[in-house]
Amino acid sequence: xxxxxxxxxxxxxxxxxxxxxxxxxxxxxxxxxxxxxxxxxxxxxxxxxxxxxxxxxxxxxxxxxxxxxxxxxxxxxxxxxxxxxxxxxxxxxxxxxxxxxxxxxxxxxxxxxxxxxxxxxxxxxxxxxxxxxxxxxxxxxxxxxxxxxxxxxxxxxxxxxxxxxxxxxxxxxxxxxxxxxxxxxxxxxxxxxxxxxxxxxxxxxxxxxxxxxxxxxxxxxxxxxxxxxxxxxxxxxxxxxxxxxxxxxxxxxxxxxxxxxxxxxxxxxxxxxxxxxxxxxxxxxxxxxxxx
Amino acid sequence: xxxxxxxxxxxxxxxxxxxxxxxxxxxxxxxxxxxxxxxxxxxxxxxxxxxxxxxxxxxxxxxxxxxxxxxxxxxxxxxxxxxxxxxxxxxxxxxxxxxxxxxxxxxxxxxxxxxxxxxxxxxxxxxxxxxxxxxxxxxxxxxxxxxxxxxxxxxxxxxxxxxxxxxxxxxxxxxxxxxxxxxxxxxxxxxxxxxxxxxxxxxxxxxxxxxxxxxxxxxxxxxxxxxxxxxxxxxxxxxxxxxxxxxxxxxxxxxxxxxxxxxxxxxxxxxxxxxxxxxxxxxxxxxxxxxxxxxxxxxxxxxxxxxxxxxxxxxxxxxxxxxxxxxxxxxxxxxxxxxxxxxxxxxxxxxxxxxxx
Numbered sequence: 001x002x003x004x005x006x007x008x009x010x011x012x013x014x015x016x017x018x019x020x021x022x023x024x025x026x027x028x029x030x031x032x033x034x035x036x037x038x039x040x041x042x043x044x045x046x047x048x049x050x051x052x053x054x055x056x057x058x059x060x061x062x063x064x065x066x067x068x069x070x071x072x073x074x075x076x077x078x079x080x081x082x083x084x085x086x087x088x089x090x091x092x093x094x095x096x097x098x099x100x101x102x103x104x105x106x107x108x109x110x111x112x113x114x115x116x117x118x119x120x121x122x123x124x125x126x127x128x129x130x131x132x133x134x135x136x137x138x139x140x141x142x143x144x145x146x147x148x149x150x151x152x153x154x155x156x157x158x159x160x161x162x163x164x165x166x167x168x169x170x171x172x173x174x175x176x177x178x179x180x181x182x183x184x185x186x187x188x189x190x191x192x193x194x195x196x197x198x199x200x201x202x203x204x205x206x207x208x209x210x211x212x213x214x215x216x217x218x219x220x221x222x223x224x225x226x227x228x229x230x231x232x233x234x235x236x237x238x239x240x241x242x243x244x245x246x247x248x249x250x251x252x253x254x255x256x257x258x259x260x261x262x263x264x265x266x267x268x269x270x271x272x273x274x275x276x277x278x279x280x281x282x283x284x285x286x287x288x289x290x291x292x
Numbered sequence: 293x294x295x296x297x298x299x300x301x302x303x304x305x306x307x308x309x310x311x312x313x314x315x316x317x318x319x320x321x322x323x324x325x326x327x328x329x330x331x332x333x334x335x336x337x338x339x340x341x342x343x344x345x346x347x348x349x350x351x352x353x354x355x356x357x358x359x360x361x362x363x364x365x366x367x368x369x370x371x372x373x374x375x376x377x378x379x380x381x382x383x384x385x386x387x388x389x390x391x392x393x394x395x396x397x398x399x400x401x402x403x404x405x406x407x408x409x410x411x412x413x414x415x416x417x418x419x420x421x422x423x424x425x426x427x428x429x430x431x432x433x434x435x436x437x438x439x440x441x442x443x444x445x446x447x448x449x450x451x452x453x454x455x456x457x458x459x460x461x462x463x464x465x466x467x468x469x470x471x472x473x474x475x476x477x478x479x480x481x482x483x484x485x486x487x488x489x490x491x492x493x494x495x496x497x498x499x500x501x502x503x504x505x506x507x508x509x510x511x512x513x514x515x516x517x518x519x520x521x522x523x524x525x526x527x528x529x530x531x532x533x534x535x536x537x538x539x540x541x542x543x544x545x546x547x548x549x550x551x552x553x554x555x556x557x558x559x560x561x562x563x564x565x566x567x568x569x570x571x572x573x574x575x576x577x578x579x580x581x582x583x584x585x586x587x588x589x590x591x592x593x594x595x596x597x598x599x600x601x602x603x604x605x606x607x608x609x610x611x612x613x614x615x616x617x618x619x620x621x622x623x624x625x626x627x628x629x630x631x632x633x634x635x636x637x638x639x640x641x642x643x644x645x646x647x648x649x
Binding site: 013017019027029033034047049050051054097103106107110111112115118119126127129130131133134135137163165166171190196224228243256259263267271274275281287 | 298450536
């Protein structure tokens with residue numbers, strides 16, 4: 001009897017793993033196809049789709065597609081643009097949103113409730129519903145730069161950065177987190193004569209590690225994957241981010257190997273980053289749910 | 293905790309001001325602009341001054357009419373018939389073009405028709421493409437919201453087991469969420485390709501060649517379904533994680549009690565797990581609905597709204613007009629319509645899922 005029971009358990013365990021593995025295959029096969037195809041010449045790439053070879057590094061394997069992709073389009077520039085826009089936006093967002101949340105939670109000031117309520121109300125406005133009028137606004141905004149005062153932000157870095165620095169969700173995440181910190185700590189620091197700047201920098205921010213990670217990861221995902229907005233506001237290649245840069249590969253003769261190389265180039269580093277910080281990524285998504 | 297140490301109007305505005313100002317300029321202002329512009333004929337660049345046009349933009353997008361055609365009659369009132377004996381009807385064109393008797397149908401086109409009783413009835417729309425975009429978007433939302441939420445829950449329950457290596461599976465299931473939807477859409481063009489697509493090859497192999505090859509994205513009856521399947525594949529991991537965090541808030545003592553009572557697996561799910569997930573369920577439904585209404589990138593990369601407008605969506609139309617045709621007022625009007633839809637649906641969802649006393 002005992003052996004039958006344990007056989008049974010072994011079988012059930014095997015079935016469980018079989019189900020888990022089958023689902024894992026469904027989620028991962030397009031990504032494996034992408035990376036493997038990026039090493040193959042076009043003709044082989046298309047022929048391989050008929051068999052398992054599509055997911056294996058077989059046949060005429062080389063890095064030629066990568067070299068050709070760099071020749072066809074300013075790939076380095078696109079990656080630089082995306083990294084710059086994403087990095088600057090994430091940093092400014094963490095700074096301004098945490099400062100605002102600090103003021104909402106710890107500082108008592110006239111207008112606090114009203115402003116916070118208004119900001120949280122913006123959570124129900126999807127970006128897609130304001131993109132078109134925002135395009136009009138962005139085409140008229142003033143900017144003071146090296147050339148002096150100019151009007152119109154189209155084709156620039158700031159048009160991709162500034163509108164996305166502050167958002168309701170990031171402020172909300174910081175507010176929720178700060179509310180759980182002991183308020184006495186802040187008051188005690190104030191009684192001892194610490195300035196507001198010192199309280200923010202030396203008392204609150206050192207405790208804010210988890211929420212900083214959450215906010216940074218969510219903002220990173222949104223910014224790096226931006227498509228609709230840069231598609232509309234950046235026509236010149238000098239400021240194009242990676243997702244819009246893809247259009248280059250669809251002009252004239254389409255080379256699938258190069259496209260796969262480009263896709264791998266802009267995706268694999270993000271996937272590696274994700275696998276490295278997997279727990280933080282998943283915790284950041286989870287935290288939008290539990291408290292939302 | 294208001295005391296002289298925590299009270300400071302200057303510091304409050306100084307620290308919250310920059311973020312509040314940015315949100316005012318880049319979220320609130322465009323939102324107000326969207327409403328205002330929808331009553332004008334504003335274009336991105338135009339030599340003519342902007343004019344107030346009232347509800348004309350809304351009428352242009354949403355105008356519909358219904359018309360039952362009467363057969364043509366001769367002078368004596370007898371129905372005219374063609375060679376096969378079927379009654380002869382006037383052409384739709386004679387109604388919608390230069391017909392002073394029926395001015396409300398002027399400029400409309402046929403959306404669809406049906407026959408109830410003797411004569412055919414036509415539903416006419418001023419903007420047939422936009423009507424199709426609304427219908428497609430609703431189909432997308434109505435399929436994606438329940439299916440994606442349900443599959444995400446199944447995955448969360450699978451991942452919530454205590455098994456060696458379960459974190460690896462969780463990481464893999466979540467992977468597509470990290471990848472840009474633009475990249476995903478391009479990859480799936482390969483999967484759906486009509487000649488050498490991976491899906492056709494797989495179905496062909498499984499059925500020993502009996503399954504005919506289908507151009508999934510090029511066929512009006514499969515294109516929207518193909519995009520739905522891919523969208524669920526990409527986003528389901530996101531909601532799996534939210535379900536998972538909901539599952540982990542349920543107290544283990546409840547499961548222990550259920551085990552002592554000898555409950556079946558289904559009973560445990562029905563009376564312990566599911567009640568504990570109520571709030572998570574409401575949140576997930578609202579989030580998926582809001583995301584699904586914003587459907588754009590997949591369409592732009594995979595089909596461009598075709599074939600035969602079978603994958604047109606509301607946001608795709610807003611961008612095509614507001615940006616493509618530089619018709620800011622038309623795009624803004626679509627944006628307002630989208631907002632009203634999303635807002636009403638989330639109100640309805642909140643009402644239907646409210647805590648019952």
